[in-house]
Amino acid sequence: MEKNPSGWLSSISVNYPCTILAFRSLFFSCLDHFSGASSRYAPGMKPSAIRRCQGHRNFREARVREFFEYNTLHSPRHFNIRFRHTMPNSLVQYFRCPQRFDLLAWRDEPTGESGYFRFGNDSTCFGSYHAQRPSAFPAGALHDALDEVVIEDGKVHLPFSPSQVLEHLQRESYVGEWREGPLSILSQIYYFLRPALTVPVRRHLQRLYLSNWKELSFPSWPVDCSVNNLMEHLLLLSLRASGEKCVPFIWFWPNASSSCAIMTHDVENQEGYDYCSTLMDVDDTFGIKASFQVIPEERYMVLPRLLEEIRGRGFEICVHDLNHDGHLYKNREQFLQRAVKINAYGKQFGAEGFRAAVLYRKQIWYDALEFSFDMSVPNVAHLDPQRGGCCTVMPYFLNGILEIPVTTVQDYSLWNILHDYSISLWKRQTKIIMEKHGCMSFIVHPDYVKHPRQLLIYRELLAHLDRLRRDSDVWIATPGEVNRWWRQRAAMHLVEKGGSWLIEGEGSERASIGYAKEAEGRLVLSLDHPSLPQSGITSGTAHATTRA
Numbered sequence: 001m002e003k004n005p006s007g008w009l010s011s012i013s014v015n016y017p018c019t020i021l022a023f024r025s026l027f028f029s030c031l032d033h034f035s036g037a038s039s040r041y042a043p044g045m046k047p048s049a050i051r052r053c054q055g056h057r058n059f060r061e062a063r064v065r066e067f068f069e070y071n072t073l074h075s076p077r078h079f080n081i082r083f084r085h086t087m088p089n090s091l092v093q094y095f096r097c098p099q100r101f102d103l104l105a106w107r108d109e110p111t112g113e114s115g116y117f118r119f120g121n122d123s124t125c126f127g128s129y130h131a132q133r134p135s136a137f138p139a140g141a142l143h144d145a146l147d148e149v150v151i152e153d154g155k156v157h158l159p160f161s162p163s164q165v166l167e168h169l170q171r172e173s174y175v176g177e178w179r180e181g182p183l184s185i186l187s188q189i190y191y192f193l194r195p196a197l198t199v200p201v202r203r204h205l206q207r208l209y210l211s212n213w214k215e216l217s218f219p220s221w222p223v224d225c226s227v228n229n230l231m232e233h234l235l236l237l238s239l240r241a242s243g244e245k246c247v248p249f250i251w252f253w254p255n256a257s258s259s260c261a262i263m264t265h266d267v268e269n270q271e272g273y274d275y276c277s278t279l280m281d282v283d284d285t286f287g288i289k290a291s292f293q294v295i296p297e298e299r300y301m302v303l304p305r306l307l308e309e310i311r312g313r314g315f316e317i318c319v320h321d322l323n324h325d326g327h328l329y330k331n332r333e334q335f336l337q338r339a340v341k342i343n344a345y346g347k348q349f350g351a352e353g354f355r356a357a358v359l360y361r362k363q364i365w366y367d368a369l370e371f372s373f374d375m376s377v378p379n380v381a382h383l384d385p386q387r388g389g390c391c392t393v394m395p396y397f398l399n400g401i402l403e404i405p406v407t408t409v410q411d412y413s414l415w416n417i418l419h420d421y422s423i424s425l426w427k428r429q430t431k432i433i434m435e436k437h438g439c440m441s442f443i444v445h446p447d448y449v450k451h452p453r454q455l456l457i458y459r460e461l462l463a464h465l466d467r468l469r470r471d472s473d474v475w476i477a478t479p480g481e482v483n484r485w486w487r488q489r490a491a492m493h494l495v496e497k498g499g500s501w502l503i504e505g506e507g508s509e510r511a512s513i514g515y516a517k518e519a520e521g522r523l524v525l526s527l528d529h530p531s532l533p534q535s536g537i538t539s540g541t542a543h544a545t546t547r548a
């Protein structure tokens with residue numbers, strides 16, 4: 001019962017001639033078109049809502065197919081190498097633990113239709129499953145795959161491929177194509193009329209569109225940690241299979257920080273542009289440096305003076321879409337044309353990071369973006385027009401780009417959709433993310449925060465983050481710093497020398513060794529060696545039962 005060494009995707013049409021794939025793609029597109037599918041489906045809808053969404057499944061299956069086929073067509077060489085290298089090693093990639101602790105195995109590569117199942121009480125998974133048909137919907141009682149895990153001969157035998165699940169969640173391939181059919185027409189009408197609509201009318205339309213958000217059970221609100229919980233469950237099972245007391249790993253953040261936080265400002269209009277300097281003053285009051293995402297075309301003139309000020313004061317510049325018209329991902333041809341311009345602006349502005357307008361995204365097209373990191377994928381997108389979410393609070397790699405997901409509610413949604421003029425939801429979200437040692441990322445717009453009431457709340461948030469930095473060792477960094485660290489950590493190695501563990505690689509002087517051990521049936525992540533009395537960072541996280 002050995003793991004397939006070539007990776008689960010290697011068996012899927014990797015060597016098909018391009019023409020056959022193109023034909024298949026066209027066929028499925030036509031099939032989906034004529035099925036009358038509605039893109040109002042979003043993951044996690046209650047069954048009553050699901051019934052209103054005839055055809056959503058076709059869309060989701062098409063999205064999964066598209067994901068495979070796109071990669072096969074556009075990067076066949078890299079595709080094979082990339083997945084052979086990374087797919088079977090998801091545990092090692094996530095924890096940066098020694099390879100010998102990755103004891104996961106699955107009989108054959110699971111094939112068949114993908115669907116939803118659970119892994120423990122706190123992780124919803126999406127993928128194909130051995131000898132079972134997973135659920136078509138994330139709602140209701142899902143089958144718990146943890147019950148079928150067997151530890152035998154020093155291996156953890158799973159009924160699914162964790163790498164496949166990880167890919168589906170992080171790349172959101174479980175969501176149907178969202179802007180198809182009727183919504184595509186509505187969206188075109190909306191964006192055509194948008195310049196003529198007053199702000200109150202726009203807000204009303206947005207609220208109307210998002211009104212069903214409470215019906216969504218997946219991803220879980222207000223933060224979904226399915227990926228993080230899955231990885232912790234799997235590490236606990238591997239620890240049990242290894243027969244050892246603990247698993248050493250490279251701690252998530254530099255200088256033994258417990259978690260990380262980033263502040264980002266999307267500059268929407270001239271008003272926001274004019275407020276950037278004042279906003280830097282506000283951020284500086286709390287010793288917090290942020291990134292400013294600027295729109296290169298149409299909204300305002302991006303003058304070198306502002307860029308120099310942002311850089312000179314230790315803040316960062318990222319590119320925010322091209323012109324923010326909502327059509328970046330309308331079709332592949334237009335996207336490629338725009339990507340050329342966006343890349344050129346990135347170089348001109350000295351920007352390493354990108355964020356699309358309105359958190360629109362199509363992750364399978366990111367190969368055309370020449371940026372080091374992206375910040376367009378929400379953790380849970382219930383309050384965003386494009387639903388879904390990557391279900392993780394950790395950065396992750398999308399081909400060459402590092403994705404730093406948006407893990408907290410945006411200021412606009414908090415104030416205009418939820419009508420919440422407090423920081424209580426932000427505090428709730430930071431607490432959940434910190435339990436997973438994740439990255440808290442915030443979007444606060446200069447355009448909205450310039451008003452006295454909103455500014456007061458923003459100052460409260462900054463004070464809260466400052467407290468977390470002092471009392472809980474949270475690392476408050478810029479997105480660029482997170483990107484550099486996460487890349488360094490991904491290249492570091494834990495090596496055993498003379499009976500103890502050492503971290504090798506660039507930046508290792510800032511890295512710390514974490515230890516994962518089991519306590520009362522749960523995985524505990526700590527910076528303390530298990531033989532020492534405990535102090536400092538600790539988290540009780542995964543609880544898993546196996547038929548060991």
Ligand SMILES: [Zn+2]
Nearest residue numbers: 266268357358
């Ligand atoms: Zn924007």
